[in-house]
Amino acid sequence: MIDTAGPKAPAAARLLPRPDRPALVRGTIIVVLLLLALFALPPLMNGYYTVTMTQVAIYSIVTLGLGLLVGRVGLYSLGQIAVLIIGAWTGARLLFGTGQPFIVVMIEAGLVTMIIGSLITLPALRLRGLYLALITLMLAGAVTVIEATLNFPNGGGGFSGYNGSLVHIPQIRRPSFAGTDPAYYRFSVIVAIVMFLLVYAHLRARPGRAWASIRQSEAASLAAGISTTFYKLWAMALASFVTGVAGALLAGGDRYLYSIDFPIQNSITLLAVVLMGGVFSLAGAVIAAFLQSFLPAMLYQLW
Known part of the structure; x- marks a missing residue:
C-alpha cells in the first residue's frame, strides 16, 4: 500500500511544545514599548513632561x-509611603555624605528599607485586611512626623545632614552619566525595568506559587506545609526593597526633598491608584503610576 499522507514529522519533533504565540506577541509589544519609551519619547517631550515621565x-x-x-499575597498595606520616605532619606544622606556611586547608594537604600520595613511589620503579619491597613497607616503617620521633625538632608552636617539656614543648598547628586533630565529619565526607566524583572522572577518561582496559595486560603496553605509567616515576610521584604530603591531614585530626580513632599494622604491615594490600575498584572503598576503622577501633571498643565 502506498502512503499518500505525505512525510510525517519525527516522533521527537511531534512531542515538542508549540510556541506560545500570545506570550510571544505580548513580549514583542512590551519590548517595542520600552524601546519607544527609551529612545523615541525623550526627544518629543519638553522639560516639564520629561520630569513628569521620570x-x-x-x-x-x-x-x-x-x-x-x-x-x-492579599496584604493591604498603607505604609508604602513610609518606606518610600525612608528610602529617599537614606539615599539623600548617603549621596551627600559619601562619594559612593549612585547605583550602590540605591542598593543600600533598598537594603535599609528592606530591613526596617521587615522588622517593623513583622509583628503585624498575623493581621489581615482592614487591621493590617490601619497598622501600616499608623506606621506611615509616625514616619511622616519623624521626617517632618528631622527634615530631609540638604547638604548640612550631623546625622540628619540638614542645613537650617537654607542658604546655598546643594542639589542632590545624580550619576555622572545621567546628569541631564532626559538622561535621568532613561536611567529611571532602566532601573524600573530591572525591578520589574526582579519581581517577575519571584512570581515565576516558588515564592510566587506560595504567595498565590496564601492569598487563596491561608489555612489551606498551612495545611499544605507552607510557612505563611516566612513567605509573607519575604513579600514584605521584596516590596520594601524595590520601594527603597525608588526612594533613592526619587531623591536624585527631585534634586531637593522637603517634608511637605510626602503628605500622609498619599498613602491612601497610592492604594487607590494601585487598585484602579489592577493588582493582578505587572502592567497594572504602570497604569497606577500614570494615574499617580502623569494625570495630575497633565491636568495641572491644561488648567
Whole structure:
C-alpha cells in the first residue's frame, strides 16, 4: 500500500511544545514599548513632561511593590509611603555624605528599607485586611512626623545632614552619566525595568506559587506545609526593597526633598491608584503610576 499522507514529522519533533504565540506577541509589544519609551519619547517631550515621565517611572516601582502585596499575597498595606520616605532619606544622606556611586547608594537604600520595613511589620503579619491597613497607616503617620521633625538632608552636617539656614543648598547628586533630565529619565526607566524583572522572577518561582496559595486560603496553605509567616515576610521584604530603591531614585530626580513632599494622604491615594490600575498584572503598576503622577501633571498643565 502506498502512503499518500505525505512525510510525517519525527516522533521527537511531534512531542515538542508549540510556541506560545500570545506570550510571544505580548513580549514583542512590551519590548517595542520600552524601546519607544527609551529612545523615541525623550526627544518629543519638553522639560516639564520629561520630569513628569521620570516620576511615572519611579512611582511605577512603588506601585509595583504595593501591587505585589495586595494582588499576589492579599496584604493591604498603607505604609508604602513610609518606606518610600525612608528610602529617599537614606539615599539623600548617603549621596551627600559619601562619594559612593549612585547605583550602590540605591542598593543600600533598598537594603535599609528592606530591613526596617521587615522588622517593623513583622509583628503585624498575623493581621489581615482592614487591621493590617490601619497598622501600616499608623506606621506611615509616625514616619511622616519623624521626617517632618528631622527634615530631609540638604547638604548640612550631623546625622540628619540638614542645613537650617537654607542658604546655598546643594542639589542632590545624580550619576555622572545621567546628569541631564532626559538622561535621568532613561536611567529611571532602566532601573524600573530591572525591578520589574526582579519581581517577575519571584512570581515565576516558588515564592510566587506560595504567595498565590496564601492569598487563596491561608489555612489551606498551612495545611499544605507552607510557612505563611516566612513567605509573607519575604513579600514584605521584596516590596520594601524595590520601594527603597525608588526612594533613592526619587531623591536624585527631585534634586531637593522637603517634608511637605510626602503628605500622609498619599498613602491612601497610592492604594487607590494601585487598585484602579489592577493588582493582578505587572502592567497594572504602570497604569497606577500614570494615574499617580502623569494625570495630575497633565491636568495641572491644561488648567
